[in-house]
Amino acid sequence: MKKIELKKFTLGYALTKEQIEYYNTYGFIHFEDFLSEQQVDAIIHSAEKLQDEWISKDIKQVNGIPIKYGYDENKKKIVQRFVFTNKYSNEIREFVQHPQLNALKVLMPRGARIGENEKDGAVLNHYVNVPDSSYKQLGWHTDSARDIFYGKKIQQFINIGLYLDDSSEVNGGLRVLPGTHKQNIFSMLFRKLYFLNNQDDKNEIVIRAKKGDLVIHDGRMWHRVAPSPFFGEKSRRRVIYVPLLAGRYQPKDQNSKTPLYHYFHKLAG
Numbered sequence: 089m090k091k092i093e094l095k096k097f098t099l100g101y102a103l104t105k106e107q108i109e110y111y112n113t114y115g116f117i118h119f120e121d122f123l124s125e126q127q128v129d130a131i132i133h134s135a136e137k138l139q140d141e142w143i144s145k146d147i148k149q150v151n152g153i154p155i156k157y158g159y160d161e162n163k164k165k166i167v168q169r170f171v172f173t174n175k176y177s178n179e180i181r182e183f184v185q186h187p188q189l190n191a192l193k194v195l196m197p198r199g200a201r202i203g204e205n206e207k208d209g210a211v212l213n214h215y216v217n218v219p220d221s222s223y224k225q226l227g228w229h230t231d232s233a234r235d236i237f238y239g240k241k242i243q244q245f246i247n248i249g250l251y252l253d254d255s256s257e258v259n260g261g262l263r264v265l266p267g268t269h270k271q272n273i274f275s276m277l278f279r280k281l282y283f284l285n286n287q288d289d290k291n292e293i294v295i296r297a298k299k300g301d302l303v304i305h306d307g308r309m310w311h312r313v314a315p316s317p318f319f320g321e322k323s324r325r326r327v328i329y330v331p332l333l334a335g336r337y338q339p340k341d342q343n344s345k346t347p348l349y350h351y352f353h354k355l356a357g
C-alpha cells in the first residue's frame with residue numbers, strides 16, 4: 089500500500105471523488121467539525137441522564153446486548169459501554185438520522201442503511217483510566233470478526249464514529265492499520281491475537297480528532313484504543329459508534345438473545 093498522507097476532510101451532502109478514493113485506499117476517513125460543541129454537549133447531557141436512569145433501575149442489557157458498567161476517578165458508578173442509545177436519547181437519534189450521513193452510502197453496496205435497530209445500535213464508549221479500571225483500552229481487533237462469531241458471512245459494513253471529546257495520544261486514542269480492510273480472511277483472523285494484544289505496531293496511525301469530528305472506518309480494518317498514560321479526567325475519551333450496514337435486515341428487540349461474542353468481548357478491557 090502507498091504511504092499514507094493523513095488528511096482531514098469536510099462532510100457535505102455528497103462525497104467528493106477524492107474522499108471516496110481516500111476511504112477506499114485506507115479503509116477510514118476523518119471529517120472535521122461535523123457537530124458543534126453545543127450539539128455534542130447536548131448529547132453528553134442526554135447520555136448522563138440515561139446513565140442515571142440505567143444505574144437506578146439496574147439495567148443489565150438492552151435487546152440482549154450487555155451494558156458495561158465501571159467507576160470513574162471519583163469512584164462514581166458510570167456506564168462505560170451504552171448500547172442502542174439512539175432509542176433513548178433524542179439528541180443521539182437526531183445524530184444517527186442526520187441527512188448528511190446518507191452521503192456515506194456511496195461507499196457501501198446498494199440498500200445501505202444506518203443500523204438503528206441492528207447490531208448494538210448506536211454505542212457510546214466511555215473510557216477513563218483509574219487504578220483497576222476494566223475499561224481503559226481496547227486491544228487490536230476488526231469489528232467484522234463479530235460476523236464470524238455469529239457464524240455469518242462477513243458483510244461489508246462501516247462504523248461511523250462521533251467524537252465527544254478531543255482524542256489523541258493523551259487519552260489513548262484510536263490506532264488504525266491503514267489498508268488492512270483489503271486483507272484476505274486469514275489476515276483478518278490471525279494478524280494479531282484478538283483483544284488480548286495491545287502492543288504498538290510500527291505501521292499504526294494515531295487518529296487525532298476533536299470533539300464533534302467524525303471518523304469512519306471499514307469493519308474489516310484492524311484497530312485498537314490504546315491506554316492513556318494519564319489517570320482521571322485527562323484520560324477520559326467518549327465516542328459514539330453507529331454502523332452503516334447492507335444485506336439482510338436483522339433487527340433486534342427485547343427478546344433478542346445475547347450473542348456469544350459478548351462473552352469474549354469481556355476479555356477486551
Ligand SMILES: O=C(O)CCC(=O)C(=O)O
Nearest residue numbers: 213226231249262313327
Ligand atoms: O473507541 C473507539 O474509538 C473504538 C472502539 C472500538 O473499536 C469498538 O468499540 O469496536
Ligand SMILES: [Fe+2]
Nearest residue numbers: 229230231311
Ligand atoms: Fe472496533
